[in-house]
Amino acid sequence: MEKENVKSYIEKDQQNLExxxxxxxxxxxxxxxxxxxxxTGENKKMKGFDLRGISSDELYNITEKS
Structure with missing residues (x-):
């Protein structure tokens, strides 16, 4: 297989895995x-559990404004 084809397959596979x-x-x-x-009948304990990480673009925008 050609190098570019292999690279393309690996990148697609990585995107699918992510x-x-x-x-x-x-x-x-x-x-x-x-x-x-x-x-418990309520959702109080795990309030912060639904947080998500920030993307590299969001981090860049935050640090650039500082």
């Missing part, structure tokens, strides 16, 4: 919140 990991993380968050609601 998308799948992100979906699984969201699923875990949602299921954890559902479990907490079933156990």
């Amino acid at each position: 998308r799948e990991i992100s979906n699984l993380r969201e699923s875990v968050k949602r299921k954890t919140a559902e479990l907490e609601k079933l156990e």
Whole structure:
């Protein structure tokens, strides 16, 4: 196989893996919140659990304005 084809396949595979990991993380968050609601009747303990990390673009915008 040509180098460019292999590189393209690897990049596509990496994007698919990152998308799948992100979906699984969201699923875990949602299921954890559902479990907490079933156990306690409310969603107070895990309030900060639904936070998400900032992207490199967001970080760049924050640091550039400082």
